[in-house]
Amino acid sequence: MNTLLSQLGPTFMDLLPDALHDLLVAQGTRVRYRGDQLIHSRGDDSQIVSIILSGGARAGTFGHDGSYTMTSILGPGQTFGEFTVIVGLPRSLDMVALGETEILELPGPKFTRLCDEQPELSKALLSSSLIRTYMLLEIMDAMRRLPLLERTAKLLLILAEAPMQTDHLNYTQADLAFTLGISRVSVSKAVGRLAELGLITLGYRNILVKDPAKLQNWLDRRQHLAV
Amino acid sequence: MNTLLSQLGPTFMDLLPDALHDLLVAQGTRVRYRGDQLIHSRGDDSQIVSIILSGGARAGTFGHDGSYTMTSILGPGQTFGEFTVIVGLPRSLDMVALGETEILELPGPKFTRLCDEQPELSKALLSSSLIRTYMLLEIMDAMRRLPLLERTAKLLLILAEAPMQTDHLNYTQADLAFTLGISRVSVSKAVGRLAELGLITLGYRNILVKDPAKLQNWLDRRQHLAV
DNA sequence: ACAAGTTTGCTAATTTTTTTACAATTGCAG
DNA sequence: CTGCAATTGTAAAAAAATTAGCAAACTTGT
Numbered sequence: 001m002n003t004l005l006s007q008l009g010p011t012f013m014d015l016l017p018d019a020l021h022d023l024l025v026a027q028g029t030r031v032r033y034r035g036d037q038l039i040h041s042r043g044d045d046s047q048i049v050s051i052i053l054s055g056g057a058r059a060g061t062f063g064h065d066g067s068y069t070m071t072s073i074l075g076p077g078q079t080f081g082e083f084t085v086i087v088g089l090p091r092s093l094d095m096v097a098l099g100e101t102e103i104l105e106l107p108g109p110k111f112t113r114l115c116d117e118q119p120e121l122s123k124a125l126l127s128s129s130l131i132r133t134y135m136l137l138e139i140m141d142a143m144r145r146l147p148l149l150e151r152t153a154k155l156l157l158i159l160a161e162a163p164m165q166t167d168h169l170n171y172t173q174a175d176l177a178f179t180l181g182i183s184r185v186s187v188s189k190a191v192g193r194l195a196e197l198g199l200i201t202l203g204y205r206n207i208l209v210k211d212p213a214k215l216q217n218w219l220d221r222r223q224h225l226a227v
Numbered sequence: 228m229n230t231l232l233s234q235l236g237p238t239f240m241d242l243l244p245d246a247l248h249d250l251l252v253a254q255g256t257r258v259r260y261r262g263d264q265l266i267h268s269r270g271d272d273s274q275i276v277s278i279i280l281s282g283g284a285r286a287g288t289f290g291h292d293g294s295y296t297m298t299s300i301l302g303p304g305q306t307f308g309e310f311t312v313i314v315g316l317p318r319s320l321d322m323v324a325l326g327e328t329e330i331l332e333l334p335g336p337k338f339t340r341l342c343d344e345q346p347e348l349s350k351a352l353l354s355s356s357l358i359r360t361y362m363l364l365e366i367m368d369a370m371r372r373l374p375l376l377e378r379t380a381k382l383l384l385i386l387a388e389a390p391m392q393t394d395h396l397n398y399t400q401a402d403l404a405f406t407l408g409i410s411r412v413s414v415s416k417a418v419g420r421l422a423e424l425g426l427i428t429l430g431y432r433n434i435l436v437k438d439p440a441k442l443q444n445w446l447d448r449r450q451h452l453a454v
Numbered sequence: 455a456c457a458a459g460t461t462t463g464c465t466a467a468t469t470t471t472t473t474t475a476c477a478a479t480t481g482c483a484g
Numbered sequence: 485c486t487g488c489a490a491t492t493g494t495a496a497a498a499a500a501a502t503t504a505g506c507a508a509a510c511t512t513g514t
Contacts, residue, residue: 061368071364071367071368082357083357083358083360083361086353086354086357087354087357087358087361089361092361092364092365093364115350116346119343119346119349122346122349122350122353123342123349125353126313126349126352126353126356127313127314129353129356129357129360130309130310130313130314130356131314132360133310133356133359133360133363134310134314134316134319136360136363136364136367137298137319137320137363138319139367140298140363140366140367140370141288141298143367143370143371144370144407144408145408180371181370181371181372
């Protein structure tokens with residue numbers, strides 16, 4: 001669960017030469033989204049590549065029953081929609097703006113043309129995609145191997161290091177439960193224990209991770225023992 | 228857990244124009260591996276891109292305690308090692324040959340040069356990488372949402388549709404347990420129930436999925452009910 | 455065809471997690 | 485300031501999964 005946001009490596013935009021960066025910005029349309037505004041839904045087949053300029057976005061799925069499972073959080077420099085455009089399948093996740101967010105949007109055909117003309121673009125996208133795959137594998141591994149308490153800690157760490165986040169994580173414990181795929185009671189117990197250990201501070205509708213490094217450290221030691 | 232093998236889309240090799248396909252084969256070295264032979268280990272930083280020509284490979288991690296968790300299975304036309312070469316980080320998974328396997332190996336520098344010269348190569352790699360990411364997200368979703376019985380069924384389905392596989396899946400229940408990250412007893416119960424339902428037939432060191440479509444059907448109905 | 459080593463099927467005891475239910479707390483709207 | 489709705493903390497019971505252990509079934513090498 002090592003995150004999709006506190007990037008292990010550079011983001012797509014980081015990987016781009018300046019010239020290309022400028023070209024993209026020139027060719028795309030800047031669109032602003034308010035916090036919690038839906039950017040697009042699972043199943044859409046709008047062919048648009050989105051690049052986050054500022055703010056952030058969270059990816060997840062809304063269940064038929066209104067539940068929500070968060071899959072990942074994206075920050076500035078990261079992209080989404082390229083799967084839809086390049087592979088030609090409908091979007092698999094709902095995307096929601098995380099706070100005031102500015103996104104650069106490029107129509108699919110224009111983007112693919114740019115890719116053809118500028119091999120560097122494909123290469124940057126490839127690198128960021130490979131990095132993403134790597135992280136997903138790490139996350140899957142964590143999900144299978146780590147006990148509930150550690151998994152919860154890891155999620156908090158991911159959220160704490162997310163872009164557009166103050167110290168206080170404004171999520172309800174029910175949200176966290178959905179995200180982790182465990183019960184609210186279990187979350188309550190887990191965060192309770194973490195709070196006991198002085199790693200986090202609990203509030204109403206929010207959790208404070210004052211010292212992410214400390215939490216990370218605790219987690220690392222835990223994982224070490226487990227393996 | 229929708230597979231990394233019964234490809235949802237085309238494989239890397241499928242995406243390649245014939246000319247490039249031939250070029251790669253000409254530039255690479257064919258290497259044969261016996262069944263269960265270790266191709267490379269987690270942590271290696273050998274810079275080699277591997278393309279499976281025939282046979283297959285399974286990716287996973289060996290724990291310090293000798294345990295093994297399978298992450299995915301790759302078949303002909305699929306690649307691995309590109310992460311290492313392009314991003315420059317050590318390998319994250321142990322790869323083991325699945326039966327008699329022939330692999331085309333390209334040294335990293337040669338591969339990156341080819342990528343620079345042939346943009347089509349980057350593009351094919353990009354598509355297959357995006358497809359892989361998509362599948363991983365599906366798998367993660369399944370892991371969080373599906374109960375143990377369904378997860379087991381899904382794994383069997385994935386394995387049954389894997390390349391290099393006869394009707395009989397030659398895995399011990401302990402193998403399946405490792406792969407699913409659950410206990411052997413739980414697997415035993417799960418496959419027992421599936422056998423009761425007539426969806427599979429149990430044997431010694433192997434499981435027969437005579438009618439994958441039927442199993443798929445059962446799973447679909449189950450998932451529908453769950454959501 | 456036998457002995458040795460795996461693998462499977464089961465059981466019982468234990469641990470973990472979920473469910474259900476309810477009280478206490480918090481923020482907010484009026 | 486007060487009452488309401490949402491959120492959190494907790495406890496007890498139920499369900500699910502794990503561990504540990506053992507006997508029976510099965511392969512294989514000799």
